[in-house]
Amino acid sequence: MTRPTPEARPRSARKPPAGKPPLASRLMRSTWRGLPAARHEVGVERGLTVPAADGSPLVTDHYFPRAEGDFPTLLVRSPYGRGVPWSPQYGMLFAEQGFHVVLQSCRGTGGSGGDFHFWRNEAPDGRATVDWLREQPWFDGSLGTVGPSYLGYVQWALALEPPPELKAMVVQVGLHDPYALFHTDGVLHLETALAVGSGMTYQHRGMGPFLRATLRLQRRMRSVVTARPSRGAYADALGGEVPWLDGVMDHPDPDDPHWDGASLAGAADRAAVPTVLITGWHDVLAGQTFEQYGRLRRAGADATLLVGPWTHTSALQKGWPEVFAESLAWLRAHLCADPSGLRPTPVRVHLGGTEPAVRDLEAWPPAGAATASWFPAPDGHLTAEPPTDAAPLASFRHDPAGPTPSVGGPLLSRTAGARDNGALEAREDVLTFTGPVLTEPLTVLGPVSARISASTDTGHGDVFTRLCDVDPEGRSTNVCDGLAQLRTTGPDPVRVTVPMGHTAYRFGIGHRVRWQISGGAHPRFAPNPGTGASRTDATEYVPVRVTVHADSELMLPVE
Structure with a gap:
């Protein structure tokens, strides 16, 4: 269908019937500080139906x-x-900043027809929605996308075969690979x-049902995460079976055909x-964001990165004024030809630690970073001196029936983020290796990783490794971490490389670097039964x- 140009449309056709946004929406604006003043009053058309790729009403x-x-x-x-x-x-x-905003419920959610599937429908349904937009008299042919988490996934789905109208994307704490979210x-x-x-x-059923479901899960969490077998144990806590969740839990192998087409x-x-x-250092999807940025830059894309001191949820709460400003500047630059709000460099990161600051960088990871290696030593010491042998x-002893608990880190719960690790490190199933008191600051910028040489007595285990900052009072705070499986045969050790995520963090004078090693972090990760059997x-x-x-070896990218 040939869409009339804006000049050919009657002015009245470009101004939809004006209804008022919901009262809750109008009241919530006052809860954020530091937002730009509204440029326009906002109207809304609610309950429009858009045909999905299969004809279901969205x-x-x-x-x-x-x-x-x-x-x-x-x-x-x-x-x-x-x-x-x-x-x-x-x-x-x-909308009050000068955009039409089309807010749509995905297939099978929020009253939309059809059945929801975690990844199979978003690309065709996104294209079907753009087809519908082309027929709207107020659509001027300039399109952007914006949104967090799964709302980032639907953006990548549309970008697989981007329509010519798509001029900009804003992916906030966003997903592109469901497998990596869950495993x-x-x-x-x-x-x-x-x-x-x-x-x-x-x-999608409303705030009331969602809050009740969240509280029910919290009350029943312990019984779910300690159930043996764990298969199907969630049903009571979630109010019934969730078929796509069964598929997620039953297919831990990334090469399983179950995951075909899931990664975008x-x-x-x-x-x-x-x-x-946009991401945060303790966002559950931070690793995916850094992968997205690396791919875009290698492809020569116009792309920028913002990383704040946030978790997955706090980026949209405490961090919202900065996240909104970054998003708005990008959309104005690429949809309104107004680059005045763009920052001068492609990368902005918030530096954590003793001297919080903002760094504007030309690249991530920063060019020229050196790798500082730290090695475990007897009596819990951590040293820059390489070992003379590979001795035990x-x-x-890690007991999956009483597993090492998880403390902070990249979670979706209120306990996410940087936390005091003192009680965790006092456990007998947690090793710590601590460096000397720093006489000058140590700034870590980039991806942290570890090479762990270890043996097991059963042939099956996990290793959870974490970088911590110990302050002069002895308080240990987590910076970043990672986990890998140990698969050993006989008494000889295996050597596994464990990615521990990215960070921008300064260890101050008087602080110490600590390397923490354990056999898991439960219930963040499902426990290894120690037998080779399926975890579910x-x-x-x-x-x-x-x-x-x-x-x-602990490997830190340093300035």
């Missing part, structure tokens, strides 16, 4: 500036409903899987759409003794 709300003239359009597709917080944060705030090295992210299962099942990583390799990426150094099917748990050898 329920859609249209927010718009109550003003004459042409405005670019933002597409926001969500499986979480169209009420709070999506209505105020995306419908209201962006690391074949280990299930148990707590995250349960939280996402609850959110996907109830959030290839969309970033095409460099077709200017993209801003220290060991711990195991009924027998066997304790494992893990021995760490002296040729293990």
Whole structure:
């Protein structure tokens, strides 16, 4: 269909009927400080229906500036409903800055027809929605996308075959690979899987049902994460079976056909759409964001990166004024030809530690960073001196029936982020190696990793490794971490490389670097039964003794 140009359309056709946004949306704007003043009053058309690729009706709300003239359009597709917080944060705030905002419930959610699937429908349904936009008299042919988490996934789905109208993307704490959200090295992210299962099942039904479901999961969490076997144990806590969640939990192998088509990583390799990426150092999807940025830059894309002192949820709460400003500047630059709000460098990171600051950089990881290696030594010391041999150094006994608990880090719960690790490190199943008191600051910028040389007495175990900052009072705070499986045969050690995430962190004078090693972090990760059996099917748990050898190595990218 040939779409009339803006000049050919009657002015009245470009100004939709003006209804008022919901009261909750109008009231919530006052809860954020530091937002730009509104440029326009906002109107809304609620309950529009847009045909999905299979003809199912996708329920859609249209927010718009109550003003004459042409405005670019933002597409926001969500499986979480169209009420709070999506209505105020995306419908209201962006419309009052001069954008049409199309807020749509994904297939099978929020009243939209059809059945929801975690990844199979978003690309065709996104294209179908753009087809519908082309027929709207107020659509001026300039399109952007914006949104967090799964709302980032639907953006990458549209970018697989980007329509010509798509001029900009804003991916906030965003997803592109469902497998990596739920698994690391074949280990299930148990707590995250349960939280996402609850959110996907109830959030689109309204705030009341979602809050009740969240409280129910919290009350029953312990019984779910300690059940043997764990298969199906979530049903009571989530109010019933969730078929897609069963598929997630039952397929830990990334090469399993179950995951075919799930990852949208290839969309970033095409460099077709200017993209801003936003994440936090303790975001559960930070690793995916750094991968997205690396792919975009290697492809020569117009892309920028912002990393703040946030978790997955606090980026949209405490961090929202900065996240909104970054998003708005990018959209104005690429949809409104107004680059005045863009920052001068492609990368901005918040530096954590003793001297919080903001760094503007030309690249991430920064060019020219050196690698400082630290090695475990007897009596819990950490040293820059390489070992003279690969002898056994220290060991711990990990019992999956009473597993090492998780403390802070990249979670979806209120306990996410930097936390005091003192009680955790006092446990007998946790090893710590601590460096000397620093006489000058140590700044770590980039991806942290470890090479761990270890043996087990059962042949099956996990190793969880964490970088911590010990302050002059002895308080140990987590910076970044990672996990890998140990698969050993006989007494000889294996050497595994464990990615521990990215960081920008300064250890101050008087502080010490600490390397923490244990056999897991429960319920963040499903426990290893110690037998080689499936983690979801195991009924027998066997304790494992893990021995760490002296040729293990912690690798820090430093200035």
